[in-house]
Amino acid sequence: MKRDELEMHVNDVMNAIPEGSASREEVRSLLTRYLNDLKVSVYEAKRTVVRKYGGDVHLLSSRIKKIGDLRAGDRGVTVIARVVTVNPKEITVEGVKRRVFYGFLTDETGTVPYFAWQLPGNVKKGGVYKIRNVQVREWQDKLEVRISENTEFIEMPQDAVPMTRKRDILVAKVADLRPRMGAVEVTGKVLSVERSIVETSDGMKEVWHGVLGDETGKVQFSSWGVAVEEGAVIRVRGAYVGTFRGMPTLVMDARCEIEETEEDVEVRDPVVSLSHLEKRGGYDVRAEGVFIDIKAGSGFIKRCPQCGRVLATTSCPVHGHVSPKPDLRIKAVLDDGTGSAHCIVNREITERVLGKTLEEVVEEGKEMLGDYSFVYEAISERLLGRPWEVRGNAIADEFGLTILVRDLKPIAVNVEEEAEFLLEELR
């Protein structure tokens, strides 16, 4: 962490603790210890120091976030935003009618829906406020800002949030990218990149193909004419989303600005719902669900040694009489209650599912006098009706959603923890 960045966090802590409870030096050294020695996140480190000196963690003002940076699970965040709409509505909670409010907040990085049990009287449609201490929750695909009785609205001048959005650029997270989105802004880390020269109608061009990641997932990109470096965190403005082999691809061309930024991006791959993937596909995604159909043609198969076609006999429609090569594969439907995907599992992972190698299967089949139906049976027994996590490229095209499975593992739920968590949510 840079020196001035640390000083900024020290300032935040100083503002949140009672005057005279600690010196700047004490705060700085304790904060450094948490950050450098104990490797605690900045957020938690600051809160811990504030708590130690008897301060109020809600006053940690550096949790000011742009709307485009909000994440599910954020708590005690401050946003400076324009209240676009204020819609009151009545709902019934435990038999009692209550008036609540919902609408949208916006700043130059994006727009987000909010929900409030109550709003202070000074909050007006179109007003700009520093909104302190909100929570961010996720409802399936979307974020929602939760305003509680601890939320504070401080009026700000109108120009604190620019009125016009610049060129209508949409700030997006990687997982939200869908084919045909135009003019997006994305910030992410370059996970891999390769340079190549391609021939176009305008002559030879340099292009960098690679993978970009953020905390929501990964996406393939191609940068025309601008070099990008592996490991760099880049902010791309004005890129558009194309599609390549049924997966979204971020295309950066001459109209697009690319800048390297100092911020660090933590690349993660949360489990995504199949309904989300059905609409866009995705590169190297994780999904969870239950296998509800094991397709015929799963198990032991024979392929043409030249073209790989699956053969029923020893004759290939293209290559004539051949000696077929044995192989293993699984074609199965995964369903997570929101959507479904056809999963294609290669030989290596099928072997793992079976706990047997292809050679062992071939031997066993000979003992069964060439009847290999036991392979299908064994696969069904392991997969059918049971929950699994899959990882791989998700292809969304006219045939629906297909996942080329790169990894497959059974799901083990932490029953007690999950049940506790859900009880909390429901109460």
Place this chain on the structure above:
Amino acid sequence: MRKREIAWRVFARELRDVRYTLKGDDREPFYALTPLGARVNRIYAVGVLTHVKEIDRDFYKAVVSDPTGNFYITAGQYQPQGRSFLQRIDPESLYDNPMLVAFAGKVRGYMGGEPPRLYLSVNPEFVVRADEDVRAYWILDTVRKTAMRIAAMEAALSLERPTREALLALGYPAYIADGVVEAVKEYGYVNLEGYRDMLLEVLQKFRELPMPEVSMEELPPVSEFGDYEDEMEAKVLEMIEDMDYEGTGANYLDLLDAARREGIGQTRLDEILEALKDRGEIYEPTIMKYKRIS
């Protein structure tokens, strides 16, 4: 190409409460519309197999029990896998060795009973043995998804004119929004608290590990296959109508008498009356009087 139908995660009670089905022209598939707005064509569920019976040659019926009620399964020649699974089960053995199963299949509806009402059963695409892990996953997943439907219904009921767009704007996914709008239209008022309590109960039961097996006494007698619970409810409804001598409702004590003659105890009767009230089929004009809503 028609999109593959989602295998919905719903508890048995939500399915039991279904009163409306959606079916457009001949090419439209069948949907059971639940009070929480699930448009169910296919389901996936896990529970205890408590009963199997061969109804006809090569035609089997079975009961799978979850913490909230029963799923009814019928498997014939078009469900070869489900049928052969049920065929191999010795029904007597289930009393001593309750078996956990997972199944997925298409929901079918038919009218039956007197007065006629909608019954749902499942034509299984598969039935397989399951274990505690699979059941735990299903229960937690189903709680989560049911909770989302409750929240979506709550939002929809609070809107003056619930539309798909309004629900999408509130952040609900499309596959929820469509059904919820229809459910509000068809069911009008839905007792959401009842469903929320159901989820709390499921979780509380579930937290006490190891999970208690479904006790056999709680299940309806299996001498005769059929929706026993629903039959009793139909009987009680009939009594309420018959004993409403002055149009002010049937007296509770008269009902109790009549119920006892039918072999329905007081506890059971109270449960049935509660259930009927919950579903809006009867109401209590004055204390200890019950009247049917026609």
